[in-house]
Amino acid sequence: MRNSNAPAHFDLLVVGGGINGAGIAADAAGRGLSVVLCEKGDLGGATSSSSSKLIHGGLRYLEQREFKLVHAALKEREVLLGNAPHIMRPLRFRLPHQPHLRPVWMIRMGLFLYDRLAKRNHLPSSKRITCDETSPLVPTITTCFEYSDGWVDDARLVILNALAASQNGARILPRTPFLGAKKLQDHWLVTIRRPQTGEEKFITRAIVNAAGPWVLPTLDSLEGTSKKKTIRLVKGSHIVVPKLYASDEAYILQNEDQRIVFAIPFENAFSLIGTTDVDYTGDPADARISEAEKDYLINIINHYFRSKISKQDIVHTFSGVRPLLEEENSSAQTVTRDYRLELKGSRNHPLLLNVFGGKITTYRRLAEQAVNKLSKHFENIGSAWTASAPLPGGDFKDKAALQAEYRQRYPWLPGALSKEYVCRYGRLCETFLNHASSLQDLGVHFGHQLYQAEVNYLCQSEWAQTADDVLWRRTKKGLLFTKQEVARLNTYLATLMNYVNH
Known part of the structure; x- marks a missing residue:
């Protein structure tokens, strides 16, 4: 009988809840690996929500002769247009x-x-x-x-990948700092800090360091690793x-x-x-x-x-x-936006995959290649699957057709609000709309078409906890909210989160 106090075992820990980390977690969980993702802040709370919101090949990279990067990015642009409508x-x-x-x-x-x-x-x-x-x-x-x-809505792209990972069994742990890991024969003994319960330990076969701009400090917290990349x-x-x-x-x-x-x-x-x-x-x-x-x-x-x-x-x-990957004699403007994946470890040693560089457009390709590198170390792992799989809520072809469908299903829903929901959630909005038969059923109106039912959904299903999470990353309504409206939302969220945590 297994000791109930013994650490839990997982195949893979992903450190970093930005777009690369969320994409890798989704890909790996969808192939049958047991996955934990930890992120010290909110999902997509740093670089991945601060982009130009573009999925593009990078026209200017042609001048730098980065044809391979542009080609790969343009292919991914088509994939995402189909998978995240x-x-x-x-x-x-x-x-x-x-x-x-x-x-x-x-x-x-x-x-x-x-x-x-x-x-x-x-x-x-x-x-x-x-x-x-x-x-x-x-x-x-x-x-x-x-x-x-x-x-693309960059922050929501992160959330949808985290949702895809969760739907395939991954544990998604925002606001959970990675404290370090020690080598334990062919596994890692990992320590994280949970916001409610404090330090938690578990065992994992592999760690993916997808900490973005914190990739090197994360390496420092891993036993027996060295930093060769700059x-x-x-x-x-x-x-x-x-x-x-x-x-x-x-x-x-x-x-x-x-x-x-x-x-x-x-x-x-x-x-x-x-x-x-x-x-x-x-x-x-x-x-x-x-x-x-x-x-x-x-x-x-x-x-x-x-x-x-x-x-x-x-x-x-x-x-x-x-x-970005350091290049000799390159300016900040011309340094490459490509990425590099570095796998360390073997059959009898813990595995570590470091992710260096990258851009939001090629995150899915990066994730697929990362899991491919790890796949030879896991028996019965599934094959690559994300190229043709819609992201959560994206199982439709045309926004106008989906809005027309919702006019029939929810005749009480104002057209402008229906359009917002389709563009933000796709079919995921049915999670909270199916429980309503009138606008009043959506609950408290916090302002600017943000209703209680949507806020509850974001906290219960998309890991939102604060007004910033809701107003800047799950939506962009922070552009419209006054300080008084933000304070009112924060008061509600504090009560809601206190109820959830107890």
């Missing part, structure tokens, strides 16, 4: 032409390659257009090039301002320093502007936009657009620190 959508981009920057022939060649490096099932090809007086750009810009990429921390910052223009396309703006800045329609009433690339030292959790970064983004917007902005127009900022 609720949180992802096609987005048309316009690239204004500035003769003193990249010449026409270079842009044409780049877009020609971009259109053809991978098969396109969902997106139209690029073209050249002439700007007229209706253009939001300054009158001196008369030519633009159009092409297509994808937009990570370069690069901060990317964004600003959010009232909507710059009325149309739905995004703009990709070339600066004289060869950097690219995006202006992207965001949450109906806003424009998202970014990103910067600045070398960073210190704790990634402390990353904040600098005044110089604000000036940089404002200046490039004012150079291109008729509508001018100032610091007073900024309604929100965010900064994320990307852990």
Whole structure:
């Protein structure tokens, strides 16, 4: 009989609840491994919720001759457009032409390659257009090039992967710091700290270090490991301002320093502007936009657009620190966005897989390759499966058709709110809508179409605990909420979490 006080056994521990960690946990759990994921903060609470929200090949990487990376990213763009139709959508981009920057022939060649490096099932090809007086750009810009990429809700992409992992039996443990691990014959003895119960130990065959910008400090907490790789921390910052223009396309703006800045329609009433690339030292959790970064983004917007902005127009900022592979003589702007997977251990030793680098677009491919590397050490492991599997809530083909279905099923639900739910949850919203027969049944209205039933769902099923979790990562309603409304939501959440924890 097994000792009830003996540590539990798992196949795999994933350290880090960002997009790579959540993706690996989902892939591994779906292949039949017993998986634990621990994250010291909220899921997707750092770099993975601070991106430009784009699933793209990276047009500018062609100039750096990273054809393999662009090809892989473009293939993944198509996969995600099919597997996550609720949180992802096609987005048309316009690239204004500035003769003193990249010449026409270079842009044409780049877009020609971009259109053809991978098969396109969902997106139209690029073209050249002439700007007229209706253009939001300054009158001196008369030519633009159009092409297509994808937009994604990055934080929800993390949550949906964590949900996929959980649905396949994984333990998902946010707000649970990884304290360290010791080698125990061919396994690891792991120590974590649970928020309610304190330290907890268990045994695992393998550890995946997917801690993002904390990948090297995590290595320090593992017995008998050495740090050979060097990570370069690069901060990317964004600003959010009232909507710059009325149309739905995004703009990709070339600066004289060869950097690219995006202006992207965001949450109906806003424009998202970014990103910067600045070398960073210190704790990634402390990353904040600098005044110089604000000036940089404002200046490039004012150079291109008729509508001018100032610091007073900024309604929100965010900064994320990307852990990029160090390259000799590379600037923060040109260092590669590719990734490297490093597996250590053997049949008679504990396994450790370190994840270095990466970008949100290629997370699924990275996860699949990571589990493939581990697979030879596990008997009866299943085959790769995520390329054709919809993410939770994504088992539908067309948002308009799903909204029409919901008009029939929930005639009491306002159309604008139904659209929100479809774009945020897909079919997952049925979890809380099926218990209601009127808008009043959704409970307390906290403001801006956020109802108690949705908040309860987020806490019970998507690991939300605080107002920040709800307003910035599970939704983006933090852009609209007043301080008083946030305080009211926090009061409710404190009562709810106290009830859940007891």
